[in-house]
Amino acid sequence: MWYEQRSIAWVIIATTAFGFLFYSLTVMACLISPACPFQTPTSTMLRMSHIDRVLHLLFKQASSYFQQLTKSLHSMLERLLDIFRPGWNRLSEVSRGPVHAIGAFAQRFLQQLITGLHNWLRFVPRFSTKVVDSEAQLLGPNLDAWSGNDHILALPDIPTSNLEAPSVKWLLETSTDPEVFLAAASLVPQVEWPLDFDVSDMLHQLYDTYTSCVGFHGQVIPSLKGKASACSVAMSHLYCGRVLQAYPTRGEFLGCSKRDYDTFLQMTQRDIDKADKMVLTAAMNLCLPQDGDDSFGWIFLYGCPDSVVEWLSHSLPYYFVTRRTNEGMQEIGTNVISKLLSSTSSPSNQIIANCTLLACVMIGVQFDKKDIIRIDKSSALPRFANTLLEQFEITLRTRYGGDLSDDSTASASCDYILIEVICLVLESAKDYYNSSSSLHAMRNLDVCRKIDSRIRSSRAEQNSPRYLLEEMQNALPNALRFTLTAAKISRDPVKLWHCQCLGTGDSHSPEDFDWLVDYLDECIRFDEKEVSFDILLVLFVIKVRYSPAKQHQFFSSLVTCLHTDELRHAALRLAHSAREDIVLIDAIDDAELQNMILTEFSPAILSAVRPQPGVTPSYDSPEGFARDQSDLCYLELLFALARNSNWHLYLFVDQHIDRCISMVAKYHVGKHAFYLAGILLRIASEHPLVTSLNSITEWRWWNLMRSAWSHASSTTNDIHCFEFLPVLVEGTKRYMRIAAQESYSYVGGQFDLENLIRHADSVLNAPEVRDSQQGEGESVAVAVKELRTAASDMLEKLVSSQGVASA
Incomplete structure (x- = not known):
């Protein structure tokens, strides 16, 4: 070939040499970094001969030397600036312009020089003191159990070899392409970093890369903001996992000359985007010094991108699990859940799973460390939702379900906002948990009754603490909402007509539900339509039980609700449930009540079923979706009333018969x-x-x-x-x-x-x-x-x- 086709021979030789060189570099990369995704049989055999240890030692010494050189050069430049800065300030206004231009040029040149050295230094990879082992056990013990909590959830293990983390780590350590490095840093919060994976060197590297984006004036260089942002987010994410990995011990994991808290605090004080500041603040709060609540950094979600809020839903459980939380962090947790689940767009299963797990740890459910760091938790959503429901029912009964004379239960508070948030979580996860049994639903309703009793007792006692009264008043509507949510009683007007009644059991007398009639009357007077809607639903599902003493008050409130646009559908459903009491009007001894029902109830029914003036029912409205069901409910109610001849005149006068005639054709x-x-x-x-x-x-x-x-x-x-x-x-x-x-x-x-x-x-x-x-x-x-x-x-x-x- 050489003598006959010399040009082709050169091509073959060059191609072979290039292939050999490329393969050799690949083998070298695999020996230098065990996390390299391009492992070959040759690199495996060479590692068995321990050649990689020699390479590790050589590159480690070179890396240490160049790091010291860079730090020394950086310190020398800072001292020179400190020497010349006083003279700079004494320059006259005439000469300041040219000198400023020269100084700016020198500063840019020196900054580019330092950045170039740092980028070249990054070509020399860092090495973990621990090699990733897919069979390694988790570091640290499992989390301590919350007192009185029997729920210990554990998800199936995912081997480290099946994760993307080793590849992302290798890219961060070896890539000299800025775009590749930026892409790898952006992937850090999206991949799973198991607790048997050492990320200490990555934290150091990301921090060094971040500092290389900071100019001499202490602010991030505008052209490097994207790189600094990716590094700060990646570093914060890995830092949260490192703290969880070390729990229950505490430590400084960034390896800087100052505390981790001070390092993050300094990073937040630079001119950075709000999103980056919120992420860094979250990491800063995780390394908050003990008894350092005064240094707590607030996370304001207003204006935050959804990606940051989603990241917080994943990382906030770390605080509750490692016991590094306070009232402020609990408020941030409830705000995160509210923002994600109150969105106009339907949240994904992953977001619902994150919020459900966050709600679980907020009330003390125990999880294994490895499950907290899991990125994709959607497969465990049914287990999370059922555990949240069961545990919070216990929590609610423990804190509010004691006897009225029990001061300890009366003083123990369960944040009413937390109850509201848990209802929001359960409503979003309604397809993934089993509804409460009738027995549990009645127990939850008993808790609501006891809260109502405490409210009335506190109002009667002049010396009762005002804060306790306010807390109970806020807790009651949320506890009532939780009772409905746990029983899967939908508040959706479209599904209202398909609600099923719950058995109240023989242990409850009608007098046990009188407080609901009183509470409904109070909510109507104060125009609390949301709570009134919930009370109407509760009265329906318990089959309208109350004592004879509350009959007049019940019908008076029901008539008012039938005339209220926001409540008319729920009130009609309740009237349908109470139709037998209404039919037997002759049995009512109270003449005033009898007259009120005959004269006011009939027009109120018609008001509830007639389309509102000027409103055209749309396809997605209750009238558009459930018109047939509401009409059926209306007809069943009139069918019952028509059995009693005393109602016939009122059905004519109030035009119910005319409405029925118009419905015959439909x-x-x-x-x-x-x-x-x-x-x-x-x-x-x-x-x-x-x-x-x-x-x-x-x-x-x-x-x-x-x-x-x-x-x-x-x-x-x-x-x-x-x-x-x-x-x-x-x-x-x-x-x-x-x-x-x-x-x-x-x-x-x-x-x-x-x-x-x-x-x-x-x-x-x-x-x-x-x-x-x-x-x-x-x-x-x-x-x-x-x-x-x-x-x-x-x-x-x-x-x-x-x-x-x-x-």
Whole structure:
């Protein structure tokens, strides 16, 4: 080849030499840094012969020499500036301009020289005194358990070899490309740094790189702000992990001549962005001297980028776990959770997991160190959420659930803002925890009752501490919200109609819930609509229990809420739940209360269901999403009221009947049709001369009847619907002839009659089972059988007539 194609031979030789040189450099890099991601079989065999130790020693001595040289040169330049500075200040105004220009040029030249030396020095890599071992055990003991806490959560281990941390560390130690270094530093907060990974040298390197971005005037050089920012954030992130790694011992980990706290404090006092200052302040608070609350640095989230707030949600648990927290840090924690979870955009599962873990450690849940530093916690979100719920229920009952005579529980405070934040966390994680049982829900409600009792006792006692009263007043609405959230009772108006009632148990008497009626009245008077909404929900889920003494107050408050736009849906849901008490108005001995219910309750119901003037229901509004459900709730309520003839006049006068007539064309299937038929047939049978009913044509009556039967079989377990079936039978017989008229198509008439017979058969199966339990069972069965026979005869005649016509 050399003699025949010399040019090609040169290319092959050059390529081979370049490949050998590149491979040799790769092997050398792998020997110098065990964290290098480009390990080769050759480097592994050479390391087994301990050649890497010789290289470590040589480069370590060279690194130490150049560091001393740089520091000496920097100190000499500072002394020279101190010598010439007095003379500079005495220069005349005439000569100051030229000298200033020369001085600025010299300063830039010297700064570039120092920066160049530092960048060249970074080519000589740093070495950890410990080599990463993927099998190494965690440093330090597990965290101490919070007293009385049985929750110890542990997530599956992730081997160090599966993490990106070694590669990022290698890039930071070896890269001379500023863009690569900046990208690697930006990745530090995004990758997981396990506790068996030594980052001491990285902290020193990042701090040295940061100081190289600071000019002689003590401020960050504008052109190097991006680099300084990346270094400060990366250093703060690694420092938090280093403190957690060393816990429960304390130490100075930056390796500077002054305390870590003073180093971070000096960094925050420079001209840097607010985001960087907040991150550095967080790290500074972690190395706060013992008994140094006066030096605590506040973190103001207003105007902070979301990335900083998200980073805080990950790093703040370090403070609570290492017991380096105070009231200020707890307030910062609640602010971080509120800002992230109150955002208009839906938070990611990772953010929810961070906030849930933060809330857990704020109330004392124990975690292993290795789980605190986990970056991706979303897979553990169900465990976090269930633990938070269980532990906070215990905390709430411990601090507020004692007897009224127990001063220790009365004086122990649970920050009401913390309760509010935990509700926010649970609402965001509602798909990941199991709702409280009815027993636990009632226990939580008992805690709310005791808080209310303490409030009223404090108001009665003139010498009661004002701060305690204010705290209880703030805690009560949040504790009530927590009770609903723990039971997964949604406050979403769209989901309001699907709420399920909770069992109160035999241990609770109606008098145990009187305080809710009093509290609702108080909130209405002070226009506290949010709390009033929660009370209405609670009264609904406990099936409207109160003593007879509170009946007048309850209905008066309910009427007010039905007229209030923000409360009308919840109030209508509650009125629906209390409909049996409203129907039995004759049993009320109080004539004033009876008159109030008859005259005020009916128009209030209509006010609750009518669209507000000037408001067009949109698709995403409660009216747009849940109009069918709210109308069904309204119709079931009127269906109950129509059973009592005392209500008929008020249903006419207040235009409920007109509204029902207008709904006939819209709701011609299912439950709505059944309850519409029940209302209109009962009114028509007792008031045949009512002219408004004449607007319903016979065809619409028949359409309503046949649609009502499609739901009749599913109502037989409701005694009141069951009792209505004979009335429905008579109404159906009256308009069934429409199906056989010539104007009605043969196919349509046959189909309707066949469906009617099938629905009648379904109903007949239920009464036969209930004959022995209900006296009405036999009469209902007879009536339905008569209807079935009449429908069968009519169907037979219809088929026969069609056959004759065809012939």
